[in-house]
Amino acid sequence: MRSTRVITAAALSAALALGACAPEAPQSGGGTGGGQEVTDATLTIATTTDVVNYNPLVGNSRSDYWITNLMYPHLLSIGEDGEKEPELAKEWGYVDDTTGFYELESGLTWSDGKPLTAKDVAYTLNAVKRDAPAGTLYGQLSNFDTATAVSDTRVEVKLTKPDASVIPEIGFWGNVVPQHVFEPAGSVAKFANDGSDGGWVSAGPYVLTDVQRGQSYTLERKDDYPLVEGGKPKAAKVVYRVFPDVNTEILSLKNGDVDVIANSLPPAQVKELQNTEGVTVQEVPGLGYAHMTYNMTKPDLAKTDVRLALAHAVDYEAIRRVVLQDQAVSTGSSPIMPVLKQYYDDSIKEYEHNPEKSRELLDDAGYKANSEDKYPLSFRLIYSLQDPVTTQWATLVKDGAAEAGITIELQGLERNAYLAKTDAGDFDIYAGNFAIMDDPATNMSLTYLPGGAINYSYVDDPELTKLIQQAQVTFERDEQVPILQEAAKKVRDNVYDNVMYTQNLYVAHRSDWSGFTVKPSELLSIVNPISVASATKSE
Amino acid sequence: MSLWLFVLRRIGRGVATIWFAVTVTFLMLRLLPGDPALAIASTNMTPEIRAELLNQYGLDQSLPVQYVKYLGELLQGNLGMSFSQNIPVGDALMQQLPWTLLLVGVALVVTVAIGIPLGVVAASRAGGLLDRVVQVVAVTGQSLFVPSIGILLLYVFGLQLGWFPIGGAYTAGTYGGEWYLSVLSHLVLPCLSLVLVQLGAYVLTVRSTLMESLGEDYIVLAKANGLPYRRVLWKHALRNALLPTTTLIGMQICLYVVGGVILIETVYAYPGIGRGIYDAVTRLDFPVLQGAFLLLAGVVVVVNMITDIVYGLLDPRVKVGSS
Numbered sequence: 001m002r003s004t005r006v007i008t009a010a011a012l013s014a015a016l017a018l019g020a021c022a023p024e025a026p027q028s029g030g031g032t033g034g035g036q037e038v039t040d041a042t043l044t045i046a047t048t049t050d051v052v053n054y055n056p057l058v059g060n061s062r063s064d065y066w067i068t069n070l071m072y073p074h075l076l077s078i079g080e081d082g083e084k085e086p087e088l089a090k091e092w093g094y095v096d097d098t099t100g101f102y103e104l105e106s107g108l109t110w111s112d113g114k115p116l117t118a119k120d121v122a123y124t125l126n127a128v129k130r131d132a133p134a135g136t137l138y139g140q141l142s143n144f145d146t147a148t149a150v151s152d153t154r155v156e157v158k159l160t161k162p163d164a165s166v167i168p169e170i171g172f173w174g175n176v177v178p179q180h181v182f183e184p185a186g187s188v189a190k191f192a193n194d195g196s197d198g199g200w201v202s203a204g205p206y207v208l209t210d211v212q213r214g215q216s217y218t219l220e221r222k223d224d225y226p227l228v229e230g231g232k233p234k235a236a237k238v239v240y241r242v243f244p245d246v247n248t249e250i251l252s253l254k255n256g257d258v259d260v261i262a263n264s265l266p267p268a269q270v271k272e273l274q275n276t277e278g279v280t281v282q283e284v285p286g287l288g289y290a291h292m293t294y295n296m297t298k299p300d301l302a303k304t305d306v307r308l309a310l311a312h313a314v315d316y317e318a319i320r321r322v323v324l325q326d327q328a329v330s331t332g333s334s335p336i337m338p339v340l341k342q343y344y345d346d347s348i349k350e351y352e353h354n355p356e357k358s359r360e361l362l363d364d365a366g367y368k369a370n371s372e373d374k375y376p377l378s379f380r381l382i383y384s385l386q387d388p389v390t391t392q393w394a395t396l397v398k399d400g401a402a403e404a405g406i407t408i409e410l411q412g413l414e415r416n417a418y419l420a421k422t423d424a425g426d427f428d429i430y431a432g433n434f435a436i437m438d439d440p441a442t443n444m445s446l447t448y449l450p451g452g453a454i455n456y457s458y459v460d461d462p463e464l465t466k467l468i469q470q471a472q473v474t475f476e477r478d479e480q481v482p483i484l485q486e487a488a489k490k491v492r493d494n495v496y497d498n499v500m501y502t503q504n505l506y507v508a509h510r511s512d513w514s515g516f517t518v519k520p521s522e523l524l525s526i527v528n529p530i531s532v533a534s535a536t537k538s539e
Numbered sequence: 540m541s542l543w544l545f546v547l548r549r550i551g552r553g554v555a556t557i558w559f560a561v562t563v564t565f566l567m568l569r570l571l572p573g574d575p576a577l578a579i580a581s582t583n584m585t586p587e588i589r590a591e592l593l594n595q596y597g598l599d600q601s602l603p604v605q606y607v608k609y610l611g612e613l614l615q616g617n618l619g620m621s622f623s624q625n626i627p628v629g630d631a632l633m634q635q636l637p638w639t640l641l642l643v644g645v646a647l648v649v650t651v652a653i654g655i656p657l658g659v660v661a662a663s664r665a666g667g668l669l670d671r672v673v674q675v676v677a678v679t680g681q682s683l684f685v686p687s688i689g690i691l692l693l694y695v696f697g698l699q700l701g702w703f704p705i706g707g708a709y710t711a712g713t714y715g716g717e718w719y720l721s722v723l724s725h726l727v728l729p730c731l732s733l734v735l736v737q738l739g740a741y742v743l744t745v746r747s748t749l750m751e752s753l754g755e756d757y758i759v760l761a762k763a764n765g766l767p768y769r770r771v772l773w774k775h776a777l778r779n780a781l782l783p784t785t786t787l788i789g790m791q792i793c794l795y796v797v798g799g800v801i802l803i804e805t806v807y808a809y810p811g812i813g814r815g816i817y818d819a820v821t822r823l824d825f826p827v828l829q830g831a832f833l834l835l836a837g838v839v840v841v842v843n844m845i846t847d848i849v850y851g852l853l854d855p856r857v858k859v860g861s862s
Contacts, residue, residue, distance in 0.1 A: 050818065052623045134576075134588050189591070192625045213634055214810025216711045243706050244805045244814060247690050252705045255698050386821075416573025416823050423577060 041537040043235040043513065045527060046249045046258040050213055050242055054200070055193040056175035057124070057133045066262055066527050067217055067240060068175060071202035073227070075102050075121065076171030077528065078438060078519055080285060082340040084168045087227065087530075088116075088176060092167055094475060100157040100167035110178050111202045111222050118149035123179035124188075125157065125170065133189035137174040139453065140166065140442070162473040164480065165442040172438060176203070205233040205533035216241045225533055233533035234515065250508075253279060259513050259537075262527045264505035267325045267389065273508050284505040285339045287521035288435040289331060290390065292381070292397070292498040293457040295428050300377055305365035307495035309358035310379075310429075311351040313404040318353075319393045320501050328501035334488045335447065336440050337502045339520055342477065343440050345485040348492055358404035369405050378407040379428035384418040390431050393500070397431070422456060430456045436521050440484045441471040448487075448496055459496040512538050549847070553840035560836035561613065561829070565606055568825050575622055575823040596622055596825075609829070618833070619826035623819075628830035632812065636834075638708055639804070639811035643795045645726060646733035651788065654738050655777075658745025662780075663772055665750055673746075677739035685736060689806035692728045703728050706808035729807040733800065737791060744787055748780040755779075781853055789846035793839045 047063045056068035075089040084092075091103040108116040125147040128137050143163040148156050159166060177188070178201050185191040193200070200208045205228060206219035217240040221233045228234075241258055243249035250269060252258045254276060264284065265273065274281045294301040294310065301307060311333070320328045331337050332348040359369070367375045381397065383390045391412060398408040408429070413421060421427055434454070437443040445468050446452045450460040467487040474480040491497050507525050509516065517531040526532075576592040593599045597608065612619060618628035661673040697705040703724055704710065710721040752758060753776050761771045801813035812831065819827035 052822070053625070132588050132591065134592060138588070190595075194625070210711075212711065212810075214638075214814060215707055215709070215808075218711060239711060241707065241711075241808075242810075243808045244817070245686070245690075245808070248693060248706045248806055248808055251690075251693050251698050255701070255705050257705050414572070415821065416571070416578045419577045420573045423574070 040236045041234070042237040042239055043260065043532065043535055043537075044239045044241060044258045045260045045262050045532075046241050046243050046252060047262045048242070048244055048246060048249065051211075051217060053192070054195065054208075055133070055177075055188070055191055056135070057128055057137060057177065057188050058135045060135060062263065062523065063240065063242075065523050067208065067219070069204065070206040070219055070238065070529050070532060071200060071204045071208060072175035072177055073108070073116075073204055073529065074172065074175055075104075076168060077530070078172060078287070078521075078524065080339075080518065080520060081342075082287070082337075082438065082520065083342065084172060087171075088121075089171055092171055094164075094167060095156065097162035097473070097475070098159040100159065102155045102157075102167070102171060104153040104155070105226060106153050107224075107226050108203055109224060110180075111200075111207045114178070114180055114201075115152075116176070116178070116203045117152045118155045119152075120179045121155045121176050122147040122149040123183065124174065124177050125155075127182065127188045128174070131187040131189040137170070139446075140169045140173050144170065162475075164472060164475045165439050169439055169442050178203070204529050206238050214242060228530060228533040234536045235532070238532060253508055253510065256510060258510075260509040260526065261507060262525070264507055264522045264525070267323070267327050270325070270327060270506045273506075278511050279508055280511045281506050281508045282516065282518060282526060284507055284518055284522070284525040285520040286328075286502045286505055287337070287339060287438055288433055289335070289337060289437065289502045290328075290393075290433045290500045291335075291431075292500065293430045294495065294498070295425060295430070295456070296458045296496075297425065298379075298428055301379070301428060303365055304494055305361045306367075306377065307498075308351075309361040309365075309404060310401060310406065311495050311498050312354050312358045312361070313400040313406060314351070314397055314498070314500070315353040315400050316350055316500055319396055323389060323392045323396070324501065324503060327506065328503045331499050331502050333492045333499055335437070335444065335491050335497055335499050336484065336488045337437065339502065340438075340440065343481055343484055345488060348485075348489055351495075351498070353400070355400065355404040358406070362405070373405050374407065375405045377405075378409065380409045380411050381429040381431055382411045382413055382418060382421055382427040383431040384415045385412040386415045387433070389503075390433070394431055425456075425458065436523065438521075440488070441468065441480065444468045444484070444487055444491075445472060448491060457496050459494075461490070461494070461496070464490050464494075464496070514538065549844050553844065556840055557833065557836045561610075561833055562606075564829055564832040565609060566602075568823075568828055569602065569605075571823065573823050575825060578821070578823040598825075613833075618830040621819075621827050622824045623822040624824075624827075628826045631815065631827055632830050632834060635810060635812040635815045638809060639795075639800060639813060641722075642726065642729055642733065642800060642803070642809060642811060643792070646730045646737065646795075647788065647791065649730065650734050650737045650741055651784075653734070654741025655745050655781075655784065657738075658742045658780075659749060659772065659777060661742065661746045662749035662753065665746075670746075673742060677742040679739075680735050680737075681739035681743075683736050685732060685802040686806050688735060689729070689732050689803060692732060693806070696728060708810055725807075725809075729800075729803050729809050732803055732807075733795070740787060740791075741784065744783050745777075745780055748783050749776055752776040752779045778853060782850065785846055785849050785853060789842045792842050793835070 047066065049061055049063045051063050051067055052061050053064050054068060056072045073088040075087060076084045077087040079085045088104055089102040090105050092101065094100050102121065104118055110116055129141050129144055132138050143159050143161055143166050145158040145160045150156050157167065181201050182188055182191060195208065202222055205222055205225040207222050208217060209220045210218040219238045221236050223232055225231065225233055243252060246266060249261055253261055270281060273279050294307045296302045316330065320326065329338060330350045333350045334345065334348045336343045338344050362375050367377065369375050381394060383394045385391060394410050398410055401408045422430055446454050448455060448459050448464055449468055464487055467483055471480050471483040471487065474483060505522055505525065513535050515534045515536045516526040517534055518526055519528045575596060575598065576589045597605060621628055621631050624631055657673055661670045664670045693705050696702045708722060708725050709718055713721045758771060758776055761775050800811060801817050804811045804813040805817065816831050
């Protein structure tokens, strides 16, 4: 049959075309030579997305973050208690109110043999301030003026005004990049750093050596990495494999094709994997929270009683139990999460689920229920359809509000439409998540100061503003904590933000791998550089 | 009408079709809700960064200016740069296209090779047990939900039996012949899924058209002339029955080559063009989407032309200039 022959020919042509894609075997005889081998195991990690950007100053997706983190060190990391910890910087702090410093570990080198010095750090910070790349670090530099390398291991940072958060926040969010690679490329905002000019240069535990887009990203061990015990990463290779479907990813873990799943598991899969032989499920403290913000530019939502009525109409316990299968904890409706132990105030209590109280509040505010027991209040709640957890609890929020006589119209949106509407303030109620809220002073300035980048409630409360600004310039922790706790209480009492829960995350790995170091948040979890470099495989 | 004139007219019509598709795609993408800068960068970026990104993407210009620039670049063979990957769109698509061609091509060959004989067997035993079984299997196959069948096959043949790898197109670190074997083993399950969902359409199409053909006068005459039934069935009746099947093959190619295998490529972590389109949609990567839909339009035009030519070969009544 001719048609069959045509199709066969087409398929064979495709196969031949594919032949051009066959990778060539690596050249032999060019080994690194000499170094004592710790282990030759390959750690295979599953992720759901490809890398979008190899420039850590621009990259924004999780896979970007995980892979570039293995090459470009951060100055600081974070501990399980939410406290900043040393990474590249062994000490940090302030010389005076407008001068900060980082004292670096000595002896780190880039993979091309050049030393990593304070000049690289100063270059990175100054270049980000100058070129304004779209990544997260630039957002932390609002009060940053300049950075100067005063010695090979010390960087001093001049601020435009006193800011107690800027040094820890820059240290936590910023990757350090090699000046000798990035500077010749021009603007750090436009440099793709895609390895097309001779590969990548790394000062982390691994260096990216092979990219098969849509398939895998292979990183090879860098023999000197003093930040890990023994000075050398344990696994010889790390391979990130891309599985867009989380179910396939989980089958692959069960099968042993992959050793770690980097992204947090869907709540419904946690129990099953906990009972799977050969698989270990590890709990990772969340550093973010799920919340609803009420758009206070809307006349009804500008009233505290209406916001309180909405807050009391939600059955938070049911949401955590049913939707999150008890894998979330209450923050007491506070924007400061329990994981931040130094700041958390357990005297703040969660809004009670009490629709009758909601009705009383609305009656007191002058609203009259009609014959069907409904108040003339109708709000549009937006959420992202790509967020299955929020999609589920949005329905419970709607049902709860109906009990209190308030109508909520749910508007589930494709993620990009959701982001655009959020950004434009085109909503009555916003439901979503903030992934990492690691520093209360910084986070409150972004979320509750007028004009804050993520002030989705459009709150403008002079007293709250004063408290946050005071916290920003209070350098002593003992003095700063009560100010932030007072601000958090104000947020809670006035429902400037309705924080529903902080989700505990779960990640899974094969049980024959151990030695991971758990850090809070999905971005760090067990795939942070120290953890990956410390992991070992047993026989 | 001469063959050359026919071909020229078809090319002209094809170019107009492609222009129309390109224009509609260009406009539709810009009507999508969302902002490419927001989709790519951090949500708490400053207005200055957003303005810079939009300027970099050329989205700060008026629609007519963007359109004219786009067409101008297109005429020079330049599909633009991917917003999210920062590489030429042509490179991005050509990294993925061979995988999709391989998957779709092999699946089509297998489907046709199984589907046509099954349809013939069912038609020749119409009403019998075998016919009923084939029909049930075909209808069931058509109603399968691709991700479900994908996960089921992975669970059974990948996890439980361990016969085939789970996800991907090949095993990293394999070279030469080993690499080809790894490509083959990774191809089996996605290909089987595609065959299972496509097969029913071929079987049922061949069966119904063949049953129609078998009642035609020329078949009765052939039988009366004493030709063996197998020869009547396979040589005379099937040839006419293949006309709608040819249309179906053309449609399936158009449907699956660009975009139609998104679900299969997603479930099997197969790095084809369907996944590329999915990623581009989530990141509002207009240039990649424009390039992919241009490719789709091109495939539709070319496949339609080939289908017309194959029609002429299969059916002597369909001749150029017969009108």
